[in-house]
Amino acid sequence: MTLTQRLYAIGIMLFLWYVSLVFAPQLCLLLNMPISSWQFALSLLIFISFSWVFHRNYFGISQKRQFGINFLISLGLFLLCLLFAGSIYDTSFDGTWYHLDAVHLLKNGWNPSYKMLSEEETSYCSKYLNHFPKVPWIYAALVAKVTGNVEMGKAANLQLIISCLFVAQHMGRAIFKLSALLSWILAFLIASNPIQILNLGSFYVDGQVSSLTFLGMAFAIYQVVEGGWVKGFLALLAFALLANIKFPSAFYAILYVGAFLGFLWFTKAYKWQKMLTIALFWGVFTFGVLGWNPYMSNLIRMGHPLYPLSEGTEKVFKKEENYPANFLNTNRFERFFRSFYAEPKWARNPETSDLKTLFSHVPLYTYDYGVPDLAGFGPFTPEVFLLLFPLGLWVLFELKGKERKNAVFILSVLLIATFINPEAWVMRYVPQFWIFLVILVLLVLQRVKWQGPGFVLAVGLLLNNLTLLNQNIVKSYVHTSELKEQLNEVATSNGKIEFYPGWAKSFQYRLTDVGLDLQKQTYIPETDTSANKFTGGLGALYRKRKTE
Known part of the structure; x- marks a missing residue:
């Protein structure tokens, strides 16, 4: 073996x-x-x-x-x-x-x-x-x-x-x-x-x-x-x-x-x-x-x-609440490409999406908590696609007979699978589109005369993904460290900290996992502006007990 x-x-x-x-x-x-x-x-x-x-x-x-x-x-x-x-x-x-x-x-x-x-x-x-x-x-x-x-x-x-x-x-x-x-x-x-x-x-x-x-x-x-x-x-x-x-x-x-x-x-x-x-x-x-x-x-x-x-x-997915305002009167194809070429962010009505300036730097903080609604495939993918798509089509037309038919068949299935979803503009709903891109890279790499450009485009996509991985994982550990410190502070406070456990039972489970009996704690109002927010707490708050 x-x-x-x-x-x-x-x-x-x-x-x-x-x-x-x-x-x-x-x-x-x-x-x-x-x-x-x-x-x-x-x-x-x-x-x-x-x-x-x-x-x-x-x-x-x-x-x-x-x-x-x-x-x-x-x-x-x-x-x-x-x-x-x-x-x-x-x-x-x-x-x-x-x-x-x-x-x-x-x-x-x-x-x-x-x-x-x-x-x-x-x-x-x-x-x-x-x-x-x-x-x-x-x-x-x-x-x-x-x-x-x-x-x-x-x-x-x-x-x-x-x-x-x-x-x-x-x-x-x-x-x-x-x-x-x-x-x-x-x-x-x-x-x-x-x-x-x-x-x-x-x-x-x-x-x-x-x-x-x-x-x-x-x-x-x-x-x-x-x-x-x-x-x-x-x-x-x-x-x-x-x-x-x-x-x-x-x-x-x-x-x-x-x-x-x-x-x-x-x-x-x-x-x-x-x-x-x-x-x-x-x-x-x-x-x-x-x-x-x-x-x-x-x-x-x-x-x-x-x-x-x-x-x-x-x-389940209300347009008036979840769409950017400038997506409300568009078809699924227009929404998809507006999102694909957008600046990375979450934009909900009345906010709007903004097209990115190609080959320019965009902020990455939107990827700290995962996949944003807009530009979900990363900061460099639109530029690579702009070069990859025509080259991939050229190579596709260079193929002959059965090889071309098979490639067209697979690519067509992936495109249909992408656009049967009316909300394909939210890229995490259609991760199969990435496989479409990789197949285009594969077609280029299989042709000896195009392997140089194909290699460069592949490296561009890998750098895009490495950038996302670094941004997301580093921030995930930062958020984890913050939350661990907060939970430890609450767990070892001996009643000196009062808090609002939030509306999500799932976060309340995290509080009980560190040994807190939620029935015996002193609660504060959810509107308390003097309290600290738990990282990822969905509204959960804590503060030191106020002395008389």
């Missing part, structure tokens, strides 16, 4: 760790058993079984030694992901608000398949928690239950990034016949998708949408090129998980599966009857087992599997 093959195997095993840590607790939830630590043992059994089958059928490995080495390395990387995630507090708004709320509730016994939460049991987000897809929350809840550290539930982001990195480097060598250097450049471009790296320190799930999209497409391409059933199974598994990350990703997953199976039928690899059977089984597993809650439970309880989206997107 070469190093490239070993890393590929480990990348797939990291993906299978994710699969197992979701499937075992989800099966137990369906059987009306709340998430519990013992389910990690079941996850481990599922992981070992899937990994062994992959090794036997793909590599033809019967030696336990090679499997054992890969198992130990993947386990070590998984543990490192846990340690990294546990070292950072999520101080983002949505991450602390409803994502962390859901993880705590699942960890503490809530079973969404059998019980709907009331508004009072949540941080005013019961509609989200009761009716939204839950795969990332289930993973995080089991990890939190086993480790006792809820922040470690964010480990899935880094875990899937490493999986993408290792799979992509093998793909560059085995499928696209690139040199080792160009394969690793391709791999780092895929793994450093700005949406993924800006989600590293938070419970936001858009990075997982990005990772699972790439892994599903990669396994599908392996299936088409190499045949066999293992890669096709992995592709369908990745797309099944993708459909249960969030509602828009369900539409993406259906599109990808339809394109994958349709391609196999069109190329006469399989008969249409077999493709239809596979599609039906995939649909039943994806929406009837893995996604019983929310899809089937929403249908039973609310009359529609996509509730509350069935009431109209305005119920």
Whole structure:
């Protein structure tokens, strides 16, 4: 087994760790058993079984030694992901608000398949928690239950990034016949998708949408090129998980599966009857087992599997509140490119977006808390795209026959997946567009005469991502340090500090985790202007007790 093959195997095993840590607790939830630590043992059994089958059928490995080495390395990387995630507090708004709320509730016994939460049991987000897809929350809840550290539930982001990195480097060598250097450049471009790296320190799930999209497409391409059933199974598994990350990703997953199976039928690899059977089984597993809650439970309880989206997107994403003022009367394509070429910031009505001056410096502080609504792919990507797109089209037209048709097919699927979302201007909702950019880079790098310009453009994108990574991770640790000091000050004050714990139960859990009994504390008004704000506290305040 070469190093490239070993890393590929480990990348797939990291993906299978994710699969197992979701499937075992989800099966137990369906059987009306709340998430519990013992389910990690079941996850481990599922992981070992899937990994062994992959090794036997793909590599033809019967030696336990090679499997054992890969198992130990993947386990070590998984543990490192846990340690990294546990070292950072999520101080983002949505991450602390409803994502962390859901993880705590699942960890503490809530079973969404059998019980709907009331508004009072949540941080005013019961509609989200009761009716939204839950795969990332289930993973995080089991990890939190086993480790006792809820922040470690964010480990899935880094875990899937490493999986993408290792799979992509093998793909560059085995499928696209690139040199080792160009394969690793391709791999780092895929793994450093700005949406993924800006989600590293938070419970936001858009990075997982990005990772699972790439892994599903990669396994599908392996299936088409190499045949066999293992890669096709992995592709369908990745797309099944993708459909249960969030509602828009369900539409993406259906599109990808339809394109994958349709391609196999069109190329006469399989008969249409077999493709239809596979599609039906995939649909039943994806929406009837893995996604019983929310899809089937929403249908039973609310009359529609996509509730509350069935009431109209305005119920979930109100234009008048969430759009920049100058986006209100524009179509989805205009909004997308205005956002793509905007200065990075959050701009909500009545604020407006501003187009950036190309090839000029822009402030980076907007990326401190994750992915902003505008310019979500980073500060340099618009300039690179301006040069990459015409060059990529030129190379595309230079291709011949089957090679061109396949490239156009994949690029078209990604563009459709991007623009079927009317809110594609919020870049974290459409991380698959980054894969579109990377494929353009790949097409250029495959042509010897264009490798020089392609290399420069690839480095430009990597510098963009490295800048974002540095900005976000450094600030994440700064915010974590601030919050740790604040929590420690409150926890060791012996009643000398009074505070307002905020409206979010998820942040109140953080206060109780440091030993505070919220029933015995002295509260201050939420309007107290003399108090200090907790970092990432969603309005929580504290101050020293005033003496008479």
